[in-house]
Amino acid sequence: MKIRIGLGSCGIAAGGRKIKSKFEEIFKEKNIDIEIISTGCIGMCYYEPLVDIIDDNGTYTYANVTQSMVEEIVDEHILKGCPIEKYIVSTDKKPYPQLKKQVRIVLRNCGIINPEKIEDYIASGGYTALKKVLMEMTPQEVIEEVKISGLRGRGGAGFPTWFKWNAARASKGDEKYIVCNADEGDPGAFMDRSVIEGDPHSLIEGMIIAAYAIGAHNGFVYVRAEYPLAIERLNLAIEQAKDNNLLGKNILNSGFDFELKIKMGAGAFVCGEETALIASLEGERGMPRLKPPFPAQSGFFGKPTNINNVETYANVPWILKNGGAEFAKYGTEKSKGTKVFALAGKIKRGGLIEVPMGMTLREVIYDIGGGIKNDKEFKAVQMGGPSGGCIPKELLDTPVDYESINKTGAIMGSGGMIVMDETTCMVDITRFFLDFTCKESCGKCIYCRIGTKRMLEILNKITQGNGTLEDIEMLEELCYSVKDGSLCGLGQTAPNPALTTLKYFKDEYIAHIKDKKCPAGQCKSLISYKINAEKCVGCTMCSKQCPVNAIHGERKQTHIIDQDKCIKCGNCIKICKFNAIYTE
Amino acid sequence: MGCSCDKKLALNFDDKNVDLSLMEPILKKYEGQSASLISILQETQGLYGYLPLSALNLIAERTGNKRAKIYGIATFYAQFRLNPTGKYIILQCQGTACHVNGSEEVSRAICEELNIKPGETTEDGIFTLEDVACLGCCSLAPVMMINGEAYGNLTPDSARKIIREIYEKERRGNSDEN
Numbered sequence: 102m103k104i105r106i107g108l109g110s111c112g113i114a115a116g117g118r119k120i121k122s123k124f125e126e127i128f129k130e131k132n133i134d135i136e137i138i139s140t141g142c143i144g145m146c147y148y149e150p151l152v153d154i155i156d157d158n159g160t161y162t163y164a165n166v167t168q169s170m171v172e173e174i175v176d177e178h179i180l181k182g183c184p185i186e187k188y189i190v191s192t193d194k195k196p197y198p199q200l201k202k203q204v205r206i207v208l209r210n211c212g213i214i215n216p217e218k219i220e221d222y223i224a225s226g227g228y229t230a231l232k233k234v235l236m237e238m239t240p241q242e243v244i245e246e247v248k249i250s251g252l253r254g255r256g257g258a259g260f261p262t263w264f265k266w267n268a269a270r271a272s273k274g275d276e277k278y279i280v281c282n283a284d285e286g287d288p289g290a291f292m293d294r295s296v297i298e299g300d301p302h303s304l305i306e307g308m309i310i311a312a313y314a315i316g317a318h319n320g321f322v323y324v325r326a327e328y329p330l331a332i333e334r335l336n337l338a339i340e341q342a343k344d345n346n347l348l349g350k351n352i353l354n355s356g357f358d359f360e361l362k363i364k365m366g367a368g369a370f371v372c373g374e375e376t377a378l379i380a381s382l383e384g385e386r387g388m389p390r391l392k393p394p395f396p397a398q399s400g401f402f403g404k405p406t407n408i409n410n411v412e413t414y415a416n417v418p419w420i421l422k423n424g425g426a427e428f429a430k431y432g433t434e435k436s437k438g439t440k441v442f443a444l445a446g447k448i449k450r451g452g453l454i455e456v457p458m459g460m461t462l463r464e465v466i467y468d469i470g471g472g473i474k475n476d477k478e479f480k481a482v483q484m485g486g487p488s489g490g491c492i493p494k495e496l497l498d499t500p501v502d503y504e505s506i507n508k509t510g511a512i513m514g515s516g517g518m519i520v521m522d523e524t525t526c527m528v529d530i531t532r533f534f535l536d537f538t539c540k541e542s543c544g545k546c547i548y549c550r551i552g553t554k555r556m557l558e559i560l561n562k563i564t565q566g567n568g569t570l571e572d573i574e575m576l577e578e579l580c581y582s583v584k585d586g587s588l589c590g591l592g593q594t595a596p597n598p599a600l601t602t603l604k605y606f607k608d609e610y611i612a613h614i615k616d617k618k619c620p621a622g623q624c625k626s627l628i629s630y631k632i633n634a635e636k637c638v639g640c641t642m643c644s645k646q647c648p649v650n651a652i653h654g655e656r657k658q659t660h661i662i663d664q665d666k667c668i669k670c671g672n673c674i675k676i677c678k679f680n681a682i683y684t685e
Numbered sequence: 686m687g688c689s690c691d692k693k694l695a696l697n698f699d700d701k702n703v704d705l706s707l708m709e710p711i712l713k714k715y716e717g718q719s720a721s722l723i724s725i726l727q728e729t730q731g732l733y734g735y736l737p738l739s740a741l742n743l744i745a746e747r748t749g750n751k752r753a754k755i756y757g758i759a760t761f762y763a764q765f766r767l768n769p770t771g772k773y774i775i776l777q778c779q780g781t782a783c784h785v786n787g788s789e790e791v792s793r794a795i796c797e798e799l800n801i802k803p804g805e806t807t808e809d810g811i812f813t814l815e816d817v818a819c820l821g822c823c824s825l826a827p828v829m830m831i832n833g834e835a836y837g838n839l840t841p842d843s844a845r846k847i848i849r850e851i852y853e854k855e856r857r858g859n860s861d862e863n
Contacts, residue, residue: 114822114835146824288780291821326727326764327776327820329833367723368763370818384722386761402720443823445782451824483781517823519781533784537818543761671790 105153109142115149141299143212144453159193211299219341230421235355249425251437256410259503268397272405279320286370287486290517293411297331301338307414370541389589432458436502446519485514488594490601526623527606532560538595548586636681643673770813780819788827794841
């Protein structure tokens with residue numbers, strides 16, 4: 102018998118470590134000798150803390166485990182062998198319904214193996230692809246295999262991976278570099294974090310294979326400093342790989358040398374851009390430069406450099422092990438394989454998922470994600486973070502592949518998928534993203550630096566109820582100017598949230614401007630709290646809770662909100678048990 | 686030297702009693718290595734909890750860079766701080782998922798509770814409050830992280846409670862010492 106406990110960042114935040122020590126405590130007390138394995142995130146973040154009990158009959162998964170449940174699980178399941186049905190969400194015979202539609206290539210080991218043990222990774226078939234590559238294949242054959250797989254960059258732009266590798270290989274010079282972009286800066290995205298936390302060796306193996314393909318002997322993983330656990334586990338994995346002759350000199354006696362180092366990012370969204378990332382690696386301010394020359398020709402200190410993101414590299418060992426053609430069986434004509442998404446926002450089952458390309462957004466959100474929280478009305482899904490856009494209800498049947506998503510005005514992005522319901526204001530969310538890009542603009546290009554600021558000012562004006570119809574025109578004009586006038590991806594895509602919401606939700610902008618109303622009831626300046634006289638029973642709860650004494654009324658009589666005093670904090674609406682308070 | 690900007694800059698920062706000799710191992714470790722400025726700054730911040738101006742000047746001198754360049758890098762990246770922080774650093778996530786799930790109200794409650802704005806430190810030096818773009822725990826939104834530990838599914842009330850508990854712990858810790 103074995104126990105697995107999910108200890109990714111999400112598991113820990115939900116209290117996973119306490120659950121683990123509770124098990125240890127009870128085991129010590131009762132003299133039980135069972136191995137407890139810490140794993141990364143399986144992706145069911147809404148079920149954390151998750152505990153798997155693996156006995157002779159298979160795997161049983163317990164969800165939302167509490168301290169008192171631990172005692173029950175030990176007594177009933179572990180000691181008496183009776184699984185506790187009411188706490189179990191998944192077994193081998195009846196797996197999570199939402200797992201059925203998923204295909205796990207990148208996440209093949211996440212939540213299953215112990216990320217802190219290289220033996221676990223090797224036992225699950227890890228580093229066999231590397232052996233095959235180093236012993237049996239030429240670099241050109243490796244690139245050819247990746248070409249057959251149709252793998253495209255998973256960082257967002259979707260550039261064919263083999264093409265980049267080939268360009269870096271073809272570049273002259275014997276000093277070349279391989280870089281992994283793990284500066285996952287998109288707010289609302291956590292795919293890379295989960296992969297590094299849950300299966301760091303798949304990234305390392307992918308990078309060694311890429312290094313062999315292009316002829317590089319040095320590599321860097323550029324990780325966000327905000328991911329302390331990922332850095333810790335990656336560090337450990339690199340040390341273990343060195344001890345096993347998988348990194349360093351003469352790897353597996355093949356004669357191939359490769360060193361891998363971690364560089365911590367210091368918190369700048371723009372460093373997700375290739376040339377800015379290189380500047381940051383060199384210890385400078387992360388400011389992008391004009392391309393060409395591309396990093397494949399002139400990258401880190403002017404040497405040919407190949408940059409891919411975490412998910413791209415994590416696909417590589419699987420592709421080399423199972424063959425490019427096997428990978429290409431999944432997906433659509435132009436977008437092969439699978440894509441990992443971080444489902445979050447107003448969704449029932451938020452977490453990390455991996456689906457074959459070409460699945461529709463509806464299937465992802467409803468069949469896998471379980472639909473909208475509290476069964477509210479779906480309004481939009483935001484893809485691609487601050488560089489992406491909002492896709493409306495009418496386009497829910499759009500297949501998830503690079504071309505189809507681009508057509509909507511959003512982008513595939515690195516995989517953040519934020520679901521929004523009727524209570525999310527689309528003007529406010531646009532303002533939110535512009536606020537982000539405005540702060541994160543490095544300031545090099547005037548349109549990006551000042552244009553985003555002017556756009557933000559307009560959006561602030563509209564959400565405060567002071568907008569005019571001319572503002573919409575100006576906003577649109579600025580969108581195109583910022584797109585055209587910016588050097589790098591940050592500025593070129595910063596207007597996307599505004600452009601897509603103007604395209605699909607213009608009526609919301611107009612409601613803010615003409616009717617001075619926020620249809621989602623979110624923009625504080627445009628709503629007022631009122632009391633429904635028929636529902637109010639005069640319990641006085643709301644007037645007691647009001648921080649500014651704006652609610653008056655005698656006990657058992659209808660209360661009234663003084664609109665001049667009301668600061669719109671929303672306390673009353675939350676406290677009212679009779680749903681008597683509404684916004685207008 | 687002798688430029689008046691130096692004096693003006695120095696006035697803006699709390700920079701007393703910094704023992705610069707502590708930096709020797711860091712400077713030695715990266716001696717002669719190009720591309721190491723960010724790492725040096727990160728380790729220096731690890732040492733003092735922030736980047737003292739005198740430390741920045743020392744880095745400039747020893748790495749052969751202009752002070753303006755070091756200051757430029759230190760102010761470009763969000764991770765670097767030029768002022769001392771409190772004992773507990775609260776990072777409030779401002780990511781999309783947190784925003785959609787009501788982080789603004791949580792943030793307002795925290796500011797009220799501590800009586801400071803993001804970027805500031807409480808007078809007793811216990812808490813520093815900072816906004817961060819995304820902590821990557823989106824399915825637990827809204828989230829905050831206090832000294833590396835993440836707290837999820839926050840409400841204004843639960844956030845206040847967490848802060849009060851830490852305050853309580855601090856107070857008890859102090860009276861134990863007495």
